[in-house]
Amino acid sequence: MTLSFGYWLLVYAAIAIIALIVLIARYRLNPFIVITLISIGLALVAGMPPSGVVGAYEAGVGKTLGHIALVVALGTMLGKMMAESGGAEQVARTLIDCFGEKNAHWAMVCIAFLVGLPLFFEVGFVLLVPIAFTVARRVGVSILMVGLPMVAGLSVVHALVRQTLLYAIAIGIPTAIIAGPLYARFIVPRIQLPAENPLERQFLEREPRDRLPGFGITMATILLPVVLMLIGGWANLISTPGTGFNQFLLFIGNSVIALLLATLLSFWTLGLAQGFNRESILKFTNECLAPTASITLLVGAGGGLNRILVDAGVTDQIVGLAHEFHLSPLLMGWLFAALMRIATGSATVAMTTASGVVAPVAIGLGYPHPELLVLATGAGSVIFSHVNDGGFWLIKEYFNMTVTQTFKTWTVLETLISLVAFGLTVGLSYLI
Template sequence: MGAVTGTTLLVYALIAVIALVVLIARFKLNPFITLVVVSVLLGFAVGMPMGDIVKSFEAGVGGTLGHIALVVGLGTMLGKMMAESGGAERIANTLIDFFGAKNVHWAMATIAFIVGLPVFFEVGFVLLVPIAFNVAKRTGTSMVLVGIPMVAGLSVVHGLIPPHPAALLAVTAYGADIGKTIMYALIVGIPTAALAGPLFAKLMDRYVKLPEVNPLADQFTEEDERVKASHELPGFGITVFTILLPVILMLIGSWADLFTTPKTFANDFLKLIGNSVMALLIAALVSFYTFGKARGFNRETILKFTNECVAPTAIITLVVGAGGGFGRILRDSGISNAIVDVATGANVSVLVLGWLVAVMIRIATGSATVAMTTAAGIVAPIAASVPGTRPELLVLTTGAGSLILSHVNDGGFWLVKEYFNMTVTQTFQTWSVCETIISVVALLLTLGLATLI
């Protein structure tokens, strides 16, 4: 624990966040370098032992990138194969034909809601972003109109709906019924996703103008000339199967105990292929056939695609990792605990307390998963001592709190910024506000539901 305590810790944390925003947005400094410098200075200012500052930062980067670097790398390869084969264009065409060009924002929110169910936000993001780029290109619309509904759909299921890992942990901590939780989460989640996604994106599209050229979008929308010449797009069925394969494998993994006896070889194997990294690896290998060999590409061409697509993600991966390092400094310096103390000191209902504690941890650490799981651990004993608390609704308010105000210490913030080619200010105006709408609307709808049932 640092030498600085209480309110002073919160002041230092606030100064650090403001410094990050100003240095990156106003002075156009490299986000990765800025995050490293500000994190080290914050650790120094709050009195962390000097030998621990860099160790803490490295642990945060390692903890974040251990998962995300693999996910972004494999997901990007899968996305590149889908783009080069024309698969992304096939899905974009089918969605536009079904929903109509005027309703593409609803199409993206719908597909994100479905794909996002079993996968972490980052996994869903890298799976769907090639489709978003293609839909935007086909309809001549902005990534604000297409991308924000996509991230809203992913975010709602990430925070509210089991079998999502964080929601599942909260269900266990509170002793909630999973079936009822899913039912209530859908009642709350669908209108929340509609409001924070398509409706909010339609409004912001008027005010936020992105650059005409997005280098990353070009990666995912340039098909091989042979595909263009032949117009032989892969079938909708095989394309959807390949892109949903990781989702299917993850669902099988999370339900392994229903199909097989725990601790047996079959059970362990299903859980292995259901791991998000393994599921994406298998899907990427399958895509080399369905989007590669079956479309007439040879091994050299597939190798070229997979090498090409990883380079643009390098800086994104570094920035996301540095955001994790900053979050770890906030935790190890005691700032996260100071924020939680403020929340638990407030005299409010258990449902609102679950939301408040998750809000504070989310703002402090940047991770929705950490916020939801930590808040559930803190609030569960308090909830158990209060009669009449509905644990299913408590899962929802805690999940809602864990999504609020994504900012510079959240990997998701930088993913959205870099892929959508936004400035820091534009990312705050769109993504951060979208997340806050989800959090507040889901809380209000859950409190409304609590009065009815």
């Protein structure tokens, strides 16, 4: 691949991303069809063998759905059990009593910041979204007023705090406040949501109950996957790597297994123990899955586009740019993570790829603060979430927004996190 074609490849990728946004947001074409067509077209223009294009797209869809579909399905079942039993109502009441109705958005960013520490963004989202819907209903505000602070807390933890704890908390807390509660107060009055939300009905429409499950047992059920994933993360510290016990801890700490165990536990704690029979539990868990079908398809399509961009060589070209510009390590880490994020839609791919590029440069220059480099790279990895990011569609569908509204809320929120966190990281670099 010549250098000139490499630059053209970046141009093709940029045109493809712009076309995606315009066709979906402006002309309101079916997102799944548009993403599929653009992905195949980009692959052909980029010179991928026609015989391998569909296989690459399918591989990307399958890899993404292998995780997201299971997480969304299990999380939705757990959320449905919380809703039908009144567990979500109990948690919402407790949060409102502690924080007050006027501070419900602060309550959600706090609980997201804490619960999200050991969890991937998607897992934390499906665990907390039924509570967000219930809090919004009780307080009488738009789901966005409590939902945006919640996703801000989860996103900040995912990008920053899970990487380096001490400095990340100092930077993550003000970032979450600015991108969450403060931005929510600004943008929510400007967003008019439809009166009906199919997914909201799954969590709010239930038969009135005289007795709600206790706050303790409800939180124990919700936090079970959090605890299990923490144990999985600490497995090599708790036990000898490679032993049977170590493998067991890693197994139960897997996000899918942790959610599965929590969902099974909820059938007892929030189901049978609350007077529901097996037929009722089966009905709850079956009926709540239908509204999630469109979410999983769209997230899978984003994964297919991601795979095409990688296989076509777009990511390699972005990495190649790193060696042509003389930038400070912090700016380089943020910039190339941002470029990878915009191109692939994956924060994880952006972070890992940018780290692989920047780390040798930083070592060669003798940069003394690798923890700040990690934070800058993490900040870049969440910028400008758009239609090739599974999280974009997760937020859009659960909160029942249009694509344009999702750009105004979620995309801007993610970009705020990126810019504020990077600015604070640069400021911190002058103080230490």
